[in-house]
Amino acid sequence: MSKIKKDESVKHQIIEASKVVFKNYGFKKANMELIAKASGKGRSTLYYYFENKDAVFKAFCEDFYEDMLEVIFKQLSPNLTIEKNLNLYTQGRLNHLIEALDTYENLLADIKSDTKFMVHLFRKIKDEEIEIIKNCLLWAIEKNEIKPIASEKLHFLSVAIVTSAGSIKKEIFLYETVKGDPNEQLQWITQLMINSLK
Known part of the structure; x- marks a missing residue:
């Protein structure tokens, strides 16, 4: 070896x-x-x-989220509608978060007390998610599901979708300010966004 x-x-x-x-x-x-x-x-x-516990934790989180992104990416396809792809993305993230909540209850309590640490940690993961969303949007444009978008606007829209999805999940699970079925709410906001792009 x-x-x-x-x-x-x-x-x-x-x-x-x-x-x-x-x-x-x-x-x-x-x-x-x-x-x-x-x-x-x-x-x-x-x-x-x-170097220290923080470095181990960063590697642990990256590994945990890389697994999530791999599972999500395998489900996405240019043959699916933009609605289906975005719902698979949001559902995959939601399921992953629910699994994490069940498995890492002690860890979640610590994360809730120091969210700044997590924001810094997940910069790399966020970049990968932005690329996934950008692909979904490009596939939809190629199939005329949504109107063409200039490249700089496409990047900004991808950032906005990933950021808003992450923020909504924080509101649901970390801050507990949003009640009801999170999957249903995420599908509603996805549909609203798709309708605005047609």
Whole structure:
């Protein structure tokens, strides 16, 4: 096994072990010693791959969200309508969040107390989501489902859709200001947006 593959394998083992630690202890109570013990690695090995607990948590979150994006992207298709693609996107994110709430209850409590940390952390993930939405819009334009959009406006619209979807989910799950069926509400706002683009 090459050094690069070995390094990736060890990092993966540490990230997988951190999922158990963050699930059981949340972010605040988790520490490098607990992660080292769960991964079966020494603390020196942990610090070789990750500077601190924040770095492990960032890798854990990126892995968690990359899995979500991969599942969503496999479902999207240029053969589907813009409505179907956007509903698959919002439903996929919603299901992923519900699963996270069930699995990482302790972690969610810590995230609620420090949302600025999470905003900074998910910049990379947001960029990937923007590209997914941009593809959905381009497919819809090619099929004449919606009017053509200038490239700079297309990027802005993609950013707006991803940002609003994320903000709505925060209102529903973190701040609990929106009541009712979240899936139904997200589908309604998606339909409203699509109608405005026709």
